[in-house]
Every structure is written in structure tokens, then in C-alpha cells.
Amino acid sequence: MKEDYQLHKFTKGLTGLAVSLTVLAAGFLSPFTAKAAEMDVKVQVNDDLVRFPDAQPFLDDNHSTQVPLRFVTEKLGYEVDWKKVGNQVTVTLDNSHHTVTLISGQKEALIDNSPVTLDTPPQFQNGRVYVPLRFLSNTAGIPIQWDSSSKLAILSNDGQHHAPDYQVFESTAYSADPSENGGFGAFDFLGNRLAVGTVAVDPSVIPLGTKLYIEGYSYNGLPQGGMIAYATDTGSSIKGNRIDIFIPGSKQALRSYGIQKIKVYKLSE
Structure with missing residues (x-):
């Protein structure tokens, strides 16, 4: 749905909190390899959605x-130090004057060597220790609110009230057919090959290169639940709060996508 696409598009550019716990080292996926990451439950710190590349x-x-502890604490600005002993890793987070020790599967924890009982225990799954977000926020003294409509936990690290950081957009779908791409075929405005996760935007609304998380669409050619996307394409008919989502398939087949309302979150690197 990007008819009358610009012909020059292809030339545009080929106090210290110490938390000790058992956890395995985190790994990160590079951009354009993790577009299909699902985020059924989401975490927002102030106005920024936290990206969880490989553990949700x-x-x-x-x-x-x-939540996987490392991604949230890094977003909160903690300095993270860890060392591996056997198949265990001790993680230290610096931000206040407390020491918190957590063990997966146990509700008992230590704060400055004083025992406390959690409402729910940390869990070890798929090589990661997950920590109850409420316990983490209470220990750090950070207010938290829950937006049930989007399954979104909002941590107010600055103590201010923050609304869910998404906007509702109209979305359409387009293919690699040259008639929808200014005659150039399977490339976006920045010269990248079209792939699942490529979206066309109005650059005055979403700057080119912005990393996004989108959800709310319904189409079996896209990842279930939601996906990481990149605003790397434009189109003369894509204006305002509208996004065109690239989907592999024929131009005719994609007409069944129609026009759908979606939620769009901007992700920081």
C-alpha cells in the first residue's frame, strides 16, 4: 500500500543497592535477528519500554x-558486576546501601542479612533466574503501577506518574511487489532488504531508524502476540499515525489484512 513511492528511496543510503543472586549470564540478539520477540507481559521504566531480547x-x-533481573536493573541505571563460579553467577548491583540475596524457588530472602519472606519465589527457567518485580521495586523504593489493558508494569524511577508509553496507530500491510515500492522491489527506504519487522512510517511522526514494539494486529503471517520492528521504510500514502507493515506474500494475498488498529511502543537501544 505504498503506491507513488519516492524514486530516490533506494539511493538514500545503501544511593548503592547490592543484589546477590544466582543467575546465568545474559546474552543479546543483534538487530534484525530478534524482530519476532514476544512480550506478553511488558515492563516500562519511566517513559521507556524495557526490551527483553531473549527471555521474556x-x-x-x-x-x-x-522478570529477568539484569535487563530491568540496567534500565534503572544500576552498575552490574558479576562473577561465575561453576554454573552459578553472583550479580552485584550498585545503587544504595543494601545487600539482597535471593535463591530461585525459595520465598525466603535476605536484606542486609535480615530474613524476609516474598509473596512469590524467584524462579529458574531456561537458564535464567526470574525475580518478582514487586519485590525488586519495593526493595529499591521505586513506585510501580500496573496497566491491565496492556499487561504493562510501569516503574517510576523518577517518582513521577507515567502513562503507558504507546500510541494507537492504523496499520496496513504491503508486499515486496515493485508496484508497492516505487519500482525497486524488495528493499526499504534505507536500502535494507525487506523482512518481517520492516515497517513504513511517516518520518515526521516516527523518525527513520526507530526501534519499535508493535502488538494488536491479527494476521497469521506475523509473529503471534507482538514483534520487534524497525522504522526503515516510508511511503507517500503513509501519513500521520499510520504504519505499513511488510509481510512476505503476494500483493493480492495481503489485501486480507485490511486496516487494523495496533499499539506502537518506541524502544530505546
Whole structure:
């Protein structure tokens, strides 16, 4: 749906909190290899959505949000230090004058060597220790709110109230057909090959190169639940709060996508 696409598009550019716990080292996926990451439960720090590249938050049996600790604490600005002993890693986070020790599967924890009981225990899954977000926020003294409509936990690290950081956009779909791409075929405005996760935007609304998380669409040619996307394409008909989503397939087949309302979150690197 990007008819009358610009012909020059292809030439545009080929106090200290110390937390000790058992956890395995985190790994990161590079851009354009992790576009299909699902984020059923999401975490926002102030106005920024936290990206979890390879281990996602989830609601446990007690309806508590469990999060991979490292990604949240880095977003909160903690200095992270860790050392591996055997198959265990001791992680230290500097931001106040407390020492918190957590063990996966146990509700008992230590804060400055004083025992406390958690409402729900940390969990070890797929090589990661997940920590109850509420416990982490309470220990650090950071207010937290829950937006049930988007399954979004918002940490107010600055003490201010923050609304869910997404906007509702109209979305359409386009293919690699040259008639939808200014005659150039399977390349975006920045010269990248079109792939799942490529979206066309109005650069005055979403700057080119912005990393996004989008959800709310319904189409079996896209990742279920939601996906990481990159604003690397434009189109003469893409104006205002509208996004065109690239989907592999024929121009005719993609007409069934129609026009759908989606939620769009901007992700910082």
C-alpha cells in the first residue's frame, strides 16, 4: 500500500543497592535477528519500554510479574558486576546501601542479612533466574503501577506518574511487489532488504531508524502476540499515525489484512 513511492528511496543510503543472586549470564540478539520477540507481559521504566531480547517477563501462578533481573536493573541505571563460579553467577548491583540475596524457588530472602519472606519465589527457567518485580521495586523504593489493558508494569524511577508509553496507530500491510515500492522491489527506504519487522512510517511522526514494539494486529503471517520492528521504510500514502507493515506474500494475498488498529511502543537501544 505504498503506491507513488519516492524514486530516490533506494539511493538514500545503501544511593548503592547490592543484589546477590544466582543467575546465568545474559546474552543479546543483534538487530534484525530478534524482530519476532514476544512480550506478553511488558515492563516500562519511566517513559521507556524495557526490551527483553531473549527471555521474556511472565505472570506466575500467584499473578505476580516475574522478570529477568539484569535487563530491568540496567534500565534503572544500576552498575552490574558479576562473577561465575561453576554454573552459578553472583550479580552485584550498585545503587544504595543494601545487600539482597535471593535463591530461585525459595520465598525466603535476605536484606542486609535480615530474613524476609516474598509473596512469590524467584524462579529458574531456561537458564535464567526470574525475580518478582514487586519485590525488586519495593526493595529499591521505586513506585510501580500496573496497566491491565496492556499487561504493562510501569516503574517510576523518577517518582513521577507515567502513562503507558504507546500510541494507537492504523496499520496496513504491503508486499515486496515493485508496484508497492516505487519500482525497486524488495528493499526499504534505507536500502535494507525487506523482512518481517520492516515497517513504513511517516518520518515526521516516527523518525527513520526507530526501534519499535508493535502488538494488536491479527494476521497469521506475523509473529503471534507482538514483534520487534524497525522504522526503515516510508511511503507517500503513509501519513500521520499510520504504519505499513511488510509481510512476505503476494500483493493480492495481503489485501486480507485490511486496516487494523495496533499499539506502537518506541524502544530505546
